[in-house]
Amino acid sequence: GAGVSQSPRYKVAKRGQDVALRCDPISGHVSLFWYQQALGQGPEFLTYFQNEAQLDKSGLPSDRFFAERPEGSVSTLKIQRTQQEDSAVYLCAIRDRRNEAFFGQGTRLTVV
Amino acid sequence: KNEVEQSPQNLTAQEGEFITINCSYSVGISALHWLQQHPGGGIVSLFMLSSGKKKHGRLIATINIQEKHSSLHITASHPRDSAVYICAVKGDEKLTFGTGTRLTIIP
Numbered sequence: 037g038a039g040v041s042q043s044p045r046y047k048v049a050k051r052g053q054d055v056a057l058r059c060d061p062i063s064g065h066v067s068l069f070w071y072q073q074a075l076g077q078g079p080e081f082l083t084y085f086q087n088e089a090q091l092d093k094s095g096l097p098s099d100r101f102f103a104e105r106p107e108g109s110v111s112t113l114k115i116q117r118t119q120q121e122d123s124a125v126y127l128c129a130i131r132d133r134r135n136e137a138f139f140g141q142g143t144r145l146t147v148v
Numbered sequence: 149k150n151e152v153e154q155s156p157q158n159l160t161a162q163e164g165e166f167i168t169i170n171c172s173y174s175v176g177i178s179a180l181h182w183l184q185q186h187p188g189g190g191i192v193s194l195f196m197l198s199s200g201k202k203k204h205g206r207l208i209a210t211i212n213i214q215e216k217h218s219s220l221h222i223t224a225s226h227p228r229d230s231a232v233y234i235c236a237v238k239g240d241e242k243l244t245f246g247t248g249t250r251l252t253i254i255p
Contacts (some may be wrong), residue, residue, distance in 0.1 A: 069242060078234055078245030079191075094240065127191065129243075137181060137236075137243065139191035143236075 039065070042128050042140035043110055049147050051120045058142045059081045059128030065138075067131040070113050073142070076129045082126075085111060118147045150215045151175050152232050154246035162254055167222040169249045171235030174216065181207050181243065182220045183203070183234040191234070 049055050062069060067086055072095075073077035087108035096103070102119075105111040115122055125142040132138070133147040139144040153172045161167055171180070174217045195202050195209040197218070202209050206225075211218040222229055230253050236243040 067241070071243075071245075076247075078236075078247045079243075080245070083244040084181050084241055096240075113218045129191075134237070135179060136196055137183075137191070139183075143186070 038073075039138045040128055040130055042126075042143050044143060045141060047143060047145050049145065051119060051147055053119050053147075054063035054114065055118055055145065056115045057111070057115075057126050057145070059111045059140060060129070061109065061130045063109060065130040065132060066108075068105060069110050069129045069131070070111070071127040071129065072097075072124045073127060079127055082113070087146075115145075118145075120147050123147045150246070151244050152185040152235055152237055153235075154249050157247070158250045158252075158255065160252045162223055163226060165225050165253075167225050167229070167251065167253075169220045169233050169235075169251070170214060171218045171220070173218075173235075173237045173244075175237065175239055175244070177237040177239055179238045179239065180211055180213060180218050180244050181236040182218070183236060185232040185234060185248065186197050194233075215251055222251075225253045 041060040044059045068082050070082040073079040083093040083103045085105045100116045102114045125144050127141040127142045155170045179198045181196050183191050185191045206223045208221040232248040232250050234248045235246040
């Protein structure tokens, strides 16, 4: 969606491979969220940043998942030693000062 | 039981029909979002509301805070309205999503 760019759009990874998913929001948005959407399901919360601070990572499913936003703008979600159950669409979202939500197009990760 | 329940899960209707999608939630919220997701994954926010009713074109969203229920209505439905419609509630910071309603409008 307008204001949030995610890359890559599609990623195929071999089981055990590490992947890095990027979210590049329009500058000036303080709050950034990562969500995971399994096929046929609604998105589920992974983690949340306010500027560079990761304020909530309670949704990360395992310690193989790691997210960062070092300069308070671009964020990267890293998944180490990918497993088949990690296959999903990973969505990045920002929230503006009116609390409106804007979503990226998502990265569809397929682990084979 | 999910915190956000949507019904129906799937809905097929003829072009021109009036469409209603329902959302019930069980937690305290500060706002409720209706979202549209087309094949390919992109999500677009249709409405954000915390009380009453909002209208945008052929779309109408209502919320009843006391009953913890919201509805999304589409008037004069069109095949281009075919998509997945997702209800999401905002508690503290994050959004909690329903599983979505897949709407198909047949010409």
